[in-house]
Amino acid sequence: MALAGVRVIELAGLAPVPFCGMILADFGAKVIRVDRTKVAMALDTQARGKRSVALNLKSPEGVAVLKRLCVQSDVILEPFRKGVMEKLGLGPEELLKENPGLIYARLTGYGQSGSYAKAAGHDINYLAMSGLLSMLGRSHDKPYAPLNLVADFAGGGLTCAFGVVLALLERTRSGRGQVIDATMVEGAAYVSSFVWKSRRIGMWNNPRGENLLDSGAPFYDTYQTSDGKYVAVGAIEPQFYTQLIHGLGLDAAKLPPQMSFTDWPELKKIFTKQFATKSQEEWACVFDGTDACVTPVLSMDEVISHPHNQERASFHRDAEGEVTPNPAPVLSRTPANVCLDRDPIIGEHTRPVLEEFGFKPTEVDQLLSAGVIECNSARARL
Numbered sequence: 434m435a436l437a438g439v440r441v442i443e444l445a446g447l448a449p450v451p452f453c454g455m456i457l458a459d460f461g462a463k464v465i466r467v468d469r470t471k472v473a474m475a476l477d478t479q480a481r482g483k484r485s486v487a488l489n490l491k492s493p494e495g496v497a498v499l500k501r502l503c504v505q506s507d508v509i510l511e512p513f514r515k516g517v518m519e520k521l522g523l524g525p526e527e528l529l530k531e532n533p534g535l536i537y538a539r540l541t542g543y544g545q546s547g548s549y550a551k552a553a554g555h556d557i558n559y560l561a562m563s564g565l566l567s568m569l570g571r572s573h574d575k576p577y578a579p580l581n582l583v584a585d586f587a588g589g590g591l592t593c594a595f596g597v598v599l600a601l602l603e604r605t606r607s608g609r610g611q612v613i614d615a616t617m618v619e620g621a622a623y624v625s626s627f628v629w630k631s632r633r634i635g636m637w638n639n640p641r642g643e644n645l646l647d648s649g650a651p652f653y654d655t656y657q658t659s660d661g662k663y664v665a666v667g668a669i670e671p672q673f674y675t676q677l678i679h680g681l682g683l684d685a686a687k688l689p690p691q692m693s694f695t696d697w698p699e700l701k702k703i704f705t706k707q708f709a710t711k712s713q714e715e716w717a718c719v720f721d722g723t724d725a726c727v728t729p730v731l732s733m734d735e736v737i738s739h740p741h742n743q744e745r746a747s748f749h750r751d752a753e754g755e756v757t758p759n760p761a762p763v764l765s766r767t768p769a770n771v772c773l774d775r776d777p778i779i780g781e782h783t784r785p786v787l788e789e790f791g792f793k794p795t796e797v798d799q800l801l802s803a804g805v806i807e808c809n810s811a812r813a814r815l
């Protein structure tokens with residue numbers, strides 16, 4: 434796999450860093466998640482392919498253990514607010530001194546500088562600070578955050594993983610590591626560059642929810658079908674819009690022009706009435722195989738059985754039988770390989786990992802009896 438042989442130390446965090454670690458693990462990196470001790474259960478729902486070491490970083494011995502792991506690793510991912518790692522004596526200065534090739538990825542909401550740097554926050558806060566949240570939501574409604582996807586994951590974990598890969602590539606030339614200051618405000622804004630850059634062509638001149646791609650346009654929205662399900666319509670170009678009108682059984686001559694903004698509310702009412710006359714399945718029979726850009730809004734459990742997704746094997750069932758997306762993108766020669774084992778128990782791999790990194794069994798025993806580490810067995814927890 435593309436990241437085979439890359440060793441990553443992931444300090445346990447809430448969601449963005451776990452997602453970054455999962456991406457790296459999916460594509461072949463050896464990811465060791467460092468968990469706190471005395472924690473009942475792992476909150477990392479994106480733990481596949483990782484191993485867990487339980488380590489108390491509030492002890493000098495624990496800090497020494499982490500330093501020894503980082504000396505032999507390529508990447509460290511840290512999810513804490515500014516200054517926490519420095520307080521532990523694990524800041525970039527210390528770790529890069531001992532391992533100049535280390536890639537030190539710091540994924541925060543607000544970054545390692547700026548007045549908000551030490552403030553707590555979550556996806557919605559970062560999305561708000563990025564400017565993008567002001568653009569999200571239906572007409573005459575308040576701004577709406579699309580789950581915690583844009584800042585936590587698109588602009589957070591995924592962008593950080595991209596930064597790690599960039600730094601790994603650069604290190605092949607320079608032999609040197611570096612610090613990645615990944616912030617979710619900037620990541621969310623960056624992945625939304627299209628929105629920023631398309632203002633000049635008038636894409637967003639209307640109030641929130643009344644533009645082409647933000648549910649304002651009748652041909653770019655969702656509609657309820659007779660069985661209470663929904664279809665998604667994305668017929669933007671005129672040649673696709675023509676097929677939409679045909680599939681709906683409407684007479685284009687009797688409708689206002691597609692791009693007549695002021696007629697969009699009226700056109701939306703016509704489409705709403707029309708889509709309510711058939712079930713989702715019946716509309717699929719009408720539109721599948723056409724370029725009308727009409728697709729069923731599938732639930733998270735339906736996706737795995739849709740023929741197209743099945744043909745591509747885009748989803749799998751994990752160890753718990755849950756439908757789960759496969760990694761993306763698909764590399765032709767070195768594709769990702771999803772670990773289908775159950776998620777690690779906290780501290781399940783402390784001993785084997787430490788011994789793999791050169792700790793003598795007696796050293797591990799001493800760390801264990803001093804409470805610096807925890808070695809938990811899966812059997813004991815199940």
Ligand SMILES: C[C@H](CCC[C@H](C)C(=O)SCCNC(=O)CCNC(=O)[C@H](O)C(C)(C)COP(=O)(O)OP(=O)(O)OC[C@H]1O[C@@H](n2cnc3c(N)ncnc32)[C@H](O)[C@@H]1OP(=O)(O)O)[C@H]1CC[C@H]2[C@@H]3[C@H](O)C[C@@H]4C[C@H](O)CC[C@]4(C)[C@H]3C[C@H](O)[C@]12C
Binds near residue numbers: 448468
């Ligand atoms: C699933 C829910 C989360 C969804 C995602 C959410 C929407 C997000 O947006 S996540 C993104 C959050 N922001 C960032 O990641 C930006 C960077 N990080 C931060 O800003 C901060 O970390 C913080 C604000 C997120 C948290 O601040 P906090 O003060 O808690 O921590 P830090 O300042 O970073 O310092 C860390 C301290 O920890 C010490 N540490 C670290 N590792 C170790 C170690 N190995 N040993 C010893 N000590 C360690 C470190 O030294 C620091 O110490 P100091 O402070 O002294 O310096 C989930 C959101 C909420 C969850 C629920 C909630 O937690 C309550 C329940 C808890 C229960 O245990 C489980 C069930 C819960 C219901 C839980 C369930 C889910 O997880 C949540 C809903």
